[in-house]
Amino acid sequence: MPAILDPAPSNRGRTGAPGTSRRRLLGAAGAAAAGLATGCSAVGARRRDVHPRPLSRQPFVAPRVSADRVVRVIVGHRPYRPSGFVVRREVDGPRTLIHNYGHGGGGITLAWGSSALAVREARGLPPGRAAVAGGGIMGLTTARLLQDAGWQVTIYTRDMLRHTTSNVGGGQWAPTSVFEEDAATPGFLAQFRAAARISHHAYQNLGPGYGVRFIENYYLGAEPLEAPWYLRELPELFTSVAELPAGSHPFPVPWVRRVVSMIVEPAIFLRRVRDDFLRAGGRFEIRDFASRDELLAVTEPVIFNCTGLGARALFDDTELEPAKGQLVFLPPDPVVDFITVGGGTGVSYMFPRSGEIVLGGSFQRGDWSRHAEPAVTERILADHRALFAGFS
Numbered sequence: 001m002p003a004i005l006d007p008a009p010s011n012r013g014r015t016g017a018p019g020t021s022r023r024r025l026l027g028a029a030g031a032a033a034a035g036l037a038t039g040c041s042a043v044g045a046r047r048r049d050v051h052p053r054p055l056s057r058q059p060f061v062a063p064r065v066s067a068d069r070v071v072r073v074i075v076g077h078r079p080y081r082p083s084g085f086v087v088r089r090e091v092d093g094p095r096t097l098i099h100n101y102g103h104g105g106g107g108i109t110l111a112w113g114s115s116a117l118a119v120r121e122a123r124g125l126p127p128g129r130a131a132v133a134g135g136g137i138m139g140l141t142t143a144r145l146l147q148d149a150g151w152q153v154t155i156y157t158r159d160m161l162r163h164t165t166s167n168v169g170g171g172q173w174a175p176t177s178v179f180e181e182d183a184a185t186p187g188f189l190a191q192f193r194a195a196a197r198i199s200h201h202a203y204q205n206l207g208p209g210y211g212v213r214f215i216e217n218y219y220l221g222a223e224p225l226e227a228p229w230y231l232r233e234l235p236e237l238f239t240s241v242a243e244l245p246a247g248s249h250p251f252p253v254p255w256v257r258r259v260v261s262m263i264v265e266p267a268i269f270l271r272r273v274r275d276d277f278l279r280a281g282g283r284f285e286i287r288d289f290a291s292r293d294e295l296l297a298v299t300e301p302v303i304f305n306c307t308g309l310g311a312r313a314l315f316d317d318t319e320l321e322p323a324k325g326q327l328v329f330l331p332p333d334p335v336v337d338f339i340t341v342g343g344g345t346g347v348s349y350m351f352p353r354s355g356e357i358v359l360g361g362s363f364q365r366g367d368w369s370r371h372a373e374p375a376v377t378e379r380i381l382a383d384h385r386a387l388f389a390g391f392s
């Protein structure tokens with residue numbers, strides 16, 4: 001079964017259960033406020049833990065979803081490999097080639113960690129000149145870590161940031177939609193855990209200005225929600241995890257799980273890391289490699305392959321396939337301060353970013369088409385209109 005969050009298949013469908021009324025929510029919020037005002041006892045505090053209340057502003061403010069508010073619709077292709085992403089070193093004559101590609105729907109999440117593992121593959125080599133093929137999030141984070149380790153780096157890339165998949169990604173920090181549990185080896189799972197842990201730490205450690213912040217995520221389902229692999233295996237990376245009882249949230253579904261994690265805004269993050277790379281003496285060269293041999297002909301003796309989906313053709317990796325995703329953008333709304341995942345009739349999620357509200361989505365394996373599909377847009381809008389209809 002795919003370790004997917006992007007929209008857990010089990011989250012599909014909604015019951016149409018009536019939304020909690022705003023008055024009821026205000027009542028709950030009022031009661032909580034009253035408890036605080038009268039000097040809440042330890043017992044009272046424990047009671048609230050038993051019935052965890054949302055942490056977001058009260059009452060929740062829903063995004064305004066309608067077709068006439070759509071700013072744009074975009075499509076991207078996740079570089080998906082059922083057995084998981086590749087971090088591996090190989091030696092080809094005088095060249096050392098280190099792969100770092102195939103991160104599916106979790107490449108933003110895993111970037112620092114996977115790139116740290118890739119750079120570790122260069123151990124034993126004296127820092128000198130290195131080539132990084134690919135200017136998406138894997139290429140940029142690999143390049144920055146190499147620079148920190150004393151390497152002089154050139155990024156060779158067909159596309160600059162704006163045109164990469166990384167600039168399309170939603171940016172939720174969740175290592176999901178990356179592999180299928182029955183296809184992954186124990187070796188891969190160890191690599192995956194390490195990458196997730198390193199990446200989580202690194203994102204937290206960046207300081208301000210990188211477009212990274214903590215946010216509540218609400219997973220919604222008509223059926224009881226399965227704990228995804230990453231929540232079972234990496235619980236320390238997620239805080240405030242709770243199953244919310246009816247009446248403590250406004251969502252029109254019976255099963256709601258709250259998880260606090262990060263959101264990474266690609267438009268801010270990628271440009272900031274690019275600027276760091278340039279400031280540290282890095283340079284870009286626009287190249288479109290037609291073959292492995294062409295890539296290996298660059299002058300640097302150490303080459304990192306961070307070409308995402310491009311690795312399929314360059315390295316004949318036929319397991320690597322696109323998973324097409326479609327996103328619908330609405331104007332930003334700073335008072336919307338939570339993520340939702342699920343609760344719709346298909347893949348559904350809502351991410352509030354500073355520049356836009358992102359509504360997703362789709363996960364269409366093997367689909368190379370680049371056009372946005374009107375039917376998918378309509379379904380995404382309808383799902384979210386229904387989800388937020390009872391909020392006010």
Ligand SMILES: Cc1cc2nc3c(=O)[nH]c(=O)nc-3n(C[C@H](O)[C@H](O)[C@H](O)COP(=O)(O)OP(=O)(O)OC[C@H]3O[C@@H](n4cnc5c(N)ncnc54)[C@H](O)[C@@H]3O)c2cc1C
Nearest residue numbers: 076107109134135136159166169170171172289308310325
């Ligand atoms: C709709 C959608 C939503 C997503 N949401 C999330 C999310 O919420 N959280 C999350 O963690 N991840 C998410 N992802 C996944 C994430 O965006 C990807 O896993 C990640 O961007 C992959 O990064 P990359 O650097 O490997 O690939 P890319 O960003 O595709 O970069 C590859 C680079 O290689 C270059 N290249 C390729 N071939 C060649 C060649 N032959 N010669 C020269 N250069 C070449 C390209 O020009 C590009 O610069 C989402 C993806 C999509 C599409």
